[in-house]
Amino acid sequence: MKQNLYNYILGIADNSLILGQRLGELTGHGPSLETDIACTNISLDLFGQVRSYFQYAAKIAGDNRTEDDIAMLRKEREYVNVLLVEQPNRDFAYTMARQFLFDIYHLLFLQKLEKSKDLTLSAIATKSIKEVSYHERFSGDWIKRLGDGTEESKTKMQDAIDGLWTYTDELFHQTEADKAMVAEGIGVDVTKLKETYYKKVNEILEEATLEIPESKWFQKGGKEGVHTEHLGYLLAELQYMQRAYPNMEW
Amino acid sequence: MSEEQIKNLEVQFEARIARDEKIEPKDWMPEKYRKTHIRQMSQHAHSEIVGMLPEGNWITRAPSLRRKVALLAKVQDEAGHGLYLYSACETLGISRDELYDQLHSGKAKYSSIFNYPTVTWADMGAVGWLVDGAAIINQVPLCNTSYGPYARAMVRVCKEESFHQRQGYEIMMKLANGAPEQKELAQDALNRWWWPSLMMLGPTDAESIHTEQSMKWKLKRKSNDDLRQQFIDQTVPQAELIGLTIPDPDLKWNEERQSYDFGEINWDEFWQVVKGHGPMNKERMKARVGAWEEGEWVRDAAMAHAEKKQARKQKQAI
Amino acid sequence: MSDKKNWPLWEIFVRSKNGLEHRHFGSLHAADAEMALENARDVYTRRNEGVSIWVVESKNITASNPEHNGEMFEPAQDKVYRHPTFYDLPDEVKHM
Numbered sequence: 298m299k300q301n302l303y304n305y306i307l308g309i310a311d312n313s314l315i316l317g318q319r320l321g322e323l324t325g326h327g328p329s330l331e332t333d334i335a336c337t338n339i340s341l342d343l344f345g346q347v348r349s350y351f352q353y354a355a356k357i358a359g360d361n362r363t364e365d366d367i368a369m370l371r372k373e374r375e376y377v378n379v380l381l382v383e384q385p386n387r388d389f390a391y392t393m394a395r396q397f398l399f400d401i402y403h404l405l406f407l408q409k410l411e412k413s414k415d416l417t418l419s420a421i422a423t424k425s426i427k428e429v430s431y432h433e434r435f436s437g438d439w440i441k442r443l444g445d446g447t448e449e450s451k452t453k454m455q456d457a458i459d460g461l462w463t464y465t466d467e468l469f470h471q472t473e474a475d476k477a478m479v480a481e482g483i484g485v486d487v488t489k490l491k492e493t494y495y496k497k498v499n500e501i502l503e504e505a506t507l508e509i510p511e512s513k514w515f516q517k518g519g520k521e522g523v524h525t526e527h528l529g530y531l532l533a534e535l536q537y538m539q540r541a542y543p544n545m546e547w
Numbered sequence: 548m549s550e551e552q553i554k555n556l557e558v559q560f561e562a563r564i565a566r567d568e569k570i571e572p573k574d575w576m577p578e579k580y581r582k583t584h585i586r587q588m589s590q591h592a593h594s595e596i597v598g599m600l601p602e603g604n605w606i607t608r609a610p611s612l613r614r615k616v617a618l619l620a621k622v623q624d625e626a627g628h629g630l631y632l633y634s635a636c637e638t639l640g641i642s643r644d645e646l647y648d649q650l651h652s653g654k655a656k657y658s659s660i661f662n663y664p665t666v667t668w669a670d671m672g673a674v675g676w677l678v679d680g681a682a683i684i685n686q687v688p689l690c691n692t693s694y695g696p697y698a699r700a701m702v703r704v705c706k707e708e709s710f711h712q713r714q715g716y717e718i719m720m721k722l723a724n725g726a727p728e729q730k731e732l733a734q735d736a737l738n739r740w741w742w743p744s745l746m747m748l749g750p751t752d753a754e755s756i757h758t759e760q761s762m763k764w765k766l767k768r769k770s771n772d773d774l775r776q777q778f779i780d781q782t783v784p785q786a787e788l789i790g791l792t793i794p795d796p797d798l799k800w801n802e803e804r805q806s807y808d809f810g811e812i813n814w815d816e817f818w819q820v821v822k823g824h825g826p827m828n829k830e831r832m833k834a835r836v837g838a839w840e841e842g843e844w845v846r847d848a849a850m851a852h853a854e855k856k857q858a859r860k861q862k863q864a865i
Numbered sequence: 866m867s868d869k870k871n872w873p874l875w876e877i878f879v880r881s882k883n884g885l886e887h888r889h890f891g892s893l894h895a896a897d898a899e900m901a902l903e904n905a906r907d908v909y910t911r912r913n914e915g916v917s918i919w920v921v922e923s924k925n926i927t928a929s930n931p932e933h934n935g936e937m938f939e940p941a942q943d944k945v946y947r948h949p950t951f952y953d954l955p956d957e958v959k960h961m
Binding site for chain 2: 870871872874891892893894896897900908911912928930931932
């Protein structure tokens with residue numbers, strides 16, 4: 298099995314999986330029916346991507362494992378999503394800030410992945426770019442609305458951006474699988490996305506009349522499977538059925 | 548307008564409906580028609596959005612990715628259906644906020660079935676199969692109801708709803724054909740949801756207060772008891788097909804009636820839940836009110852931003 | 866009821882595919898036009914129903930009054946000479 302490629306795919310897909318799961322928690326509890334429907338749509342896009350990635354990963358593994366085995370039967374330390382996406386839905390400002398800080402990265406990443414020598418990854422990227430372009434616009438609009446809205450919304454949005462800022466730098470860390478895949482022309486060199494990322498993020502924050510956080514202290518570990526305490530609970534729900542009723546079909 | 552004139556208009560109005568003409572928002576209508584429609588449509592809309600909660604409860608725990616996306620899409624559709632129906636209601640001059648107020652204050656009702664808990668994954672199957680099944684029986688005739696916006700909303704709802712029941716039945720089928728543990732889950736869910744589903748089709752004709760007028764306005768095409776019989780007759784063979792047992796010892800095919808006879812429904816339980824004492828009434832309302840109140844600052848901010856943006860635009864134009 | 870400003874109502878028109886006109890699909894609430902477009906996309910085109918969306922704030926629509934339907938529309942009923950069947954032509958003239 299091509300272990301590096303397999304790990305590399307997990308690194309991409311886990312972000313969509315965990316973020317999709319977080320958004321799924323909100324269905325039925327949004328601030329308006331229209332917003333509820335919109336957030337569920339983003340969740341559905343992300344799970345669609347996850348399925349394409351994991352089906353491909355299962356094929357590469359070449360044993361009997363399925364997309365669900367990969368999604369739901371790994372241990373805590375085997376999930377390699379960035380810390381940003383596992384942060385909880387503290388309020389709508391946090392949900393949108395998390396989305397926005399990820400979407401900007403996600404789109405830049407996919408635009409490069411589209412040029413991958415791996416045709417399957419390239420095809421998934423092409424399809425996902427359309428979805429994520431919309432996510433980016435949607436979350437960016439909400440950053441502006443809440444930043445520029447009322448005093449209360451501005452405070453909440455600033456809190457959310459400040460709180461999540463510490464997780465942004467990890468997006469640009471390279472794993473071993475990353476380096477190997479970049480060398481083969483399959484993977485994206487994420488270190489090169491960093492400058493454009495902060496430029497785009499800062500532009501929107503400024504338009505939203507929000508302060509750009511100055512903190513240079515960043516958290517990391519997700520890509521190595523060392524997560525915040527939040528992930529365990531998310532996994533407990535995600536995996537519940539597969540763990541309680543092993544080896545069954547649904 | 549004199550009483551005589553109103554009487555005249557009413558006669559003409561009833562004649563239009565009898566001729567199968569549609570009534571549109573700005574048309575003259577008797578006050579009772581307007582009120583009855585607001586009540587029924589909003590009750591229907593409330594049922595859709597409260598109905599998101601019991602199923603939303605399993606989104607994060609769905610056993611596979613395929614099931615997860617199907618469930619997400621289904622619950623999302625329910626939000627959409629609530630939205631179509633609130634919009635139809637708004638054509639009668641009442642705002643969505645007022646309708647929410649009625650729901651949150653307990654003044655408005657919603658379908659009682661959503662006051663039961665979804666305790667296992669199999670409940671996703673049972674709810675889709677039975678609850679959506681019963682809902683479809685209620686809803687299909689409404690595509691031809693007399694009030695145009697309601698009929699149009701229902702056409703859209705029914706079209707989208709067609710996958711919901713299949714989704715539920717497929718879940719049940721998979722469980723029923725699966726490991727013994729899975730089959731137990733399925734049977735247990737059927738046991739718990741069967742009777743509430745029968746109750747969902749409304750009190751017996753003898754106790755139903757609105758039926759006659761509603762029939763005339765095509766808000767209802769068949770009586771509750773007829774709908775219930777139709778539901779039972781179509782569902783029993785579906786249960787047999789996947790080897791599940793309907794939890795009713797009195798259920799028996801009646802050759803003469805070409806229908807199933809069935810046991811006594813526990814109407815005390817029904818009225819208890821309607822009156823707010825079901826297992827989940829309080830939790831459901833808490834969740835709805837909570838989402839609405841926690842969302843207030845978001846909605847206010849969006850409005851404030853829209854106004855500022857508009858003001859900036861106007862300033863630029865000067 | 867509070868006197869808060871709620872998100873206004875918008876009417877949504879969708880073109881199902883090129884070649885067809887925009888058709889009224891329904892309505893929804895949004896704070897501004899951009900949000901109305903985004904919401905319309907998520908609410909009314911989830912099943913691939915559209916290629917173009919118009920949104921109009923409901924308050925900007927002026928509707929005719931059904932009470933005036935007589936004077937508005939009935940005068941057109943007897944102007945049969947506007948329809949091709951009003952004109953008698955011999956059968957020999959096949960397609961006209």
